[in-house]
Amino acid sequence: MDEALKENMMGALENVIDPELGIDIVNLGLIYDVDLNEEGICDVTMTLTAMGCPLAAHIEQDVKHALSDIPEVKEINVNIVWNPPWGKDKMSRYAKIALGVPD
Numbered sequence: 368m369d370e371a372l373k374e375n376m377m378g379a380l381e382n383v384i385d386p387e388l389g390i391d392i393v394n395l396g397l398i399y400d401v402d403l404n405e406e407g408i409c410d411v412t413m414t415l416t417a418m419g420c421p422l423a424a425h426i427e428q429d430v431k432h433a434l435s436d437i438p439e440v441k442e443i444n445v446n447i448v449w450n451p452p453w454g455k456d457k458m459s460r461y462a463k464i465a466l467g468v469p470d
Contacts, residue, residue, distance in 0.1 A: 372439060376401050376409070379437060381454045383429040387423050388463055396457025399448065407441030409434055414453045423447065457462070 380398055381391045391412065392398055400412040411430055415423055431443045455468050461470060 368450055372403065373401060376403070376434060376437060376440075376442065379433045379469075380430065381423065382433050383426065386415070387420075387426065388416070388466065390462045394459040394462040395464070396459065397453060399451075403439060407439055408438045409443045411445045412448055412451075413445065414448055414451075418449060443453075 377393055380401070383391045383392045384390065385392055385395055385397070388395065395416070395417065398411065398413050400410075402412075404410075411434070413430070415426070420426075425448070427445045428447050432441050434443050434445045443461070455463070458466075458468065460470075462468075
């Protein structure tokens with residue numbers, strides 16, 4: 368997958384907002400990897416801020432919806448992982464400022 372397409376996909380994922388925190392999942396650092404193979408199958412590896420998040424299914428649907436507008440993407444698999452664990456160190460500067468989290 369070329370870098371421009373990956374950037375486009377990450378940009379689409381910036382439209383997915385974590386309903387509890389009000390910040391997009393990219394700036395929160397929840398997206399670990401996005402990959403697209405030749406058949407158009409997209410694998411998203413991501414985590415959530417907490418295990419047992421009640422909104423996991425909602426966020427997963429939002430991820431699929433955001434990527435479905437990209438013509439190269441034919442199928443989307445969302446893989447939620449817990450390793451490495453999420454922490455505030457994964458957040459962008461923007462997310463830290465928006466949430467009042469010190470560096």
